[in-house]
Amino acid sequence: MKNTIATFFLLLFFNVLFAQSNFNFDKTELENHLKYLASDELGGRRTASKGEQLAAGYIARQFQSAGVKPAPGQPDFFQKVPFEIVKPPNGILAVESETFNAGDNLLIINGKPIETATEAVFAGYGWVDEATGVDDYKDLDVRGKIVFTITGKPDSSSPMDVYEAMPEKQRLAAERGALALFEVYRVNIPWTFSKGYFGKERMQLGTVGMDAEPGIVYGWVQESKSGALTGKLIGKNTSVRLKVTASLPENIEALNVVGIIEGTDAVLKNEYVVLSAHYDHIGIGKQGGAAYTPQDSIFNGARDNGMGTVALLAAAKELAAHPPRRSVLLLACTAEEMGMLGSKWYADHPLIPLEKMVFNLNNDGAGYNTTAHVTVIGLGRTNTDAELEQAAKMTSLTLLGDPAPEQNLYERSDNISFAKKGIPAIDFAPGITKMNDEVYKYYHQAADNADSIGYDYLLRFCQAYVRAANLIANKTATPAWVPGDKFEKK
Ligand SMILES: [Zn+2]
Structure with a gap:
């Protein structure tokens, strides 16, 4: 043996x-x-x-x-x-009398040309999860309006989760008929870093791929130092104006x-x-x-x-x-x-x-x-x-x-x-x-x-x-x- x-x-x-x-x-x-x-x-x-x-x-x-x-x-x-090579869109967002400018305190990550005056709707994290019963859009009508949310998900706002949640949050807002989605920036990464990263010309997979983006304007806004922005938005039909100019992506x-x-x-x-x-x-x-x-x-x-x-x-x-x-x-x-x-x-x-x-x-x-x-x-x-x-x-x-x-x-x-x-x-x-x-x-x-x-x-x-x-x-x-x-x- x-x-x-x-x-x-x-x-x-x-x-x-x-x-x-x-x-x-x-x-x-x-x-x-x-x-x-x-x-x-x-x-x-x-x-x-x-x-x-x-x-x-x-x-x-x-x-x-x-x-x-x-x-x-x-x-x-x-x-x-x-x-697709996507150039950073330009634009101005006004929430009542407060103005946000692209490249400064506004970052437009996905853009298409739009000029509108409508209402803002605040939707918490803008998250829906049947498994946990979370539905931040419950009882909200966002059709033809601009949705504002906070970056991240209800259970996590780590930078990784914030980035990973981005496509899903856009999809959720787009499905409900919103014109645009802006997230109030609460990420534990300096604004200038994120602005530099997402605000430059970038390359993404062509739209025949899985990354096809919903057709809404999407971006981040910097919170006013006083926190006044979130205050203005919560529970009110705040008036908002948005103008975005964007060129078509190059294939x-x-x-x-x-x-x-x-x-x-x-x-x-x-x-x-x-x-x-x-x-x-x-x-x-x-x-x-x-x-x-x-x-x-x-x-x-x-x-x-x-x-x-x-x-x-x-x-x-x-x-x-x-x-x-x-x-x-x-x-x-x-x-x-x-x-x-x-x-x-x-x-x-x-x-x-x-x-x-x-x-x-x-x-x-x-x-x-x-x-x-x-x-x-x-x-x-x-x-x-x-x-x-x-x-x-x-x-x-x-x-x-x-x-x-x-x-x-x-x-x-x-x-x-x-x-x-x-x-x-x-x-x-x-x-x-x-x-x-x-x-x-x-x-x-x-x-x-x-x-x-x-x-x-x-x-x-x-x-x-x-x-x-x-x-x-x-x-x-x-x-x-x-x-x-x-x-x-x-
Ligand atoms: Zn390598």
């Missing part, structure tokens, strides 16, 4: 060793991938820019030469993702790059492991949102997410040459920096039914401050920890978990688009022991360029990622959430 088990493990050991030693990582090739993707020629790979298109073409050519196939029925590796397109590697197992090949990495970054100069100089104005994004994209290319090459038992879907995402919009689009418009996707191993990071580690955001949340551990070990790297849980990193990359669909998802990233100056020196900075990368580490990082992908795609048990995870499908 003892012997049999020993033999079994010996065989298993050689099996694993053999399967892994087939990989043939070429450091120079990986280095060249990164140097091209992070080159000045690509101009910081901003979503839908010329440089981003060049990167998409480059990724597709690598897929092609690796022997990766387009998704069934697709002519090529590209999935078009429609976007543009960007690309997800999608490829397939068919699995070798007759049964398991119907299950897919999604390997994803965003290849977009934030562009040039002002677009980057951080300091730059005339000498270095390009946000090359070598770490974010050149490294992850190169790891995806390594996976394409190695796994196409040595396919695992499960199939692999390779997804190079656009518009992660715009709010994970490329992966959201993919998850809402999958090229192969999402039911077949059993796991998402995303690859994205903020940089690294250790070359002895790799970081996994979401470690401990799925049944793949052993494979991740083994992959790191085989590469002489040590696995680290989330370096900054308070920053909610898990929900700040493309893995979240799959997690929200109930698919077990984690993010694989270069090693970060903690978020410190060594990380912030490069994170979303013009300094994040190819010259500052350690290429021995890039090689090992790619090896660890490909090995993890391979082990998970060969794993006998289907990847799953740890029971009770917030994204586990009920």
Whole structure:
């Protein structure tokens, strides 16, 4: 008995060793991938820019030469993702004699041209929830009127909840026939910050997507210092005038790059492991949102997410040459920096039914401050920890978990688009022991360029990622959430 088990493990050991030693990582090739993707020629790979298109073409050519196939029925590796560029609307809102001006104490987030004099209706939080019996619109007639509410939901006004509630609150007001919805700003974030963030030109998914917005004017107003605004509104039919001027959104397109590697197992090949990495970054100069100089104005994004994209290319090459038992879907995402919009689009418009996707191993990071580690955001949340551990070990790297849980990193990359669909998802990233100056020196900075990368580490990082992908795609048990995870499908 003892012997049999020993033999079994010996065989298993050689099996694993053999399967892994087939990989043939070429450091120079990986280095060249990164140097091209992070080159000045690509101009910081901003979503839908010329440089981003060049990167998409480059990724597709690598897929092609690796022997990766387009998704069934697709002519090529590209999935078009429609976007709208929305310019901040202009406008004036007058509540009785008090005036609010866009760009000052008024922020119009969604606008369409309108000029009206009507009544204001105050609707608490403007929230309706059948489960808890909350209905802030009970007994209110808001048809043809302007609704005012307080930011947030009845049970929470954390910044995250405020932002998440925005579309639903607009929908609720629009459904009831309101002309506009304005929320009195009570978020624990400085007004100037929110104004800067929501008041600038922005990109959103095209209206054929899930983000189609209701056709009402929506914005935030700053409370008067005395609190007089809310006082004026509560329980009265206050007179209000609104004038908004807005230009139509501009339509543009960007690309997800999608490829397939068919699995070798007759049964398991119907299950897919999604390997994803965003290849977009934030562009040039002002677009980057951080300091730059005339000498270095390009946000090359070598770490974010050149490294992850190169790891995806390594996976394409190695796994196409040595396919695992499960199939692999390779997804190079656009518009992660715009709010994970490329992966959201993919998850809402999958090229192969999402039911077949059993796991998402995303690859994205903020940089690294250790070359002895790799970081996994979401470690401990799925049944793949052993494979991740083994992959790191085989590469002489040590696995680290989330370096900054308070920053909610898990929900700040493309893995979240799959997690929200109930698919077990984690993010694989270069090693970060903690978020410190060594990380912030490069994170979303013009300094994040190819010259500052350690290429021995890039090689090992790619090896660890490909090995993890391979082990998970060969794993006998289907990847799953740890029971009770917030994204586990009920
Ligand atoms: Zn990133």
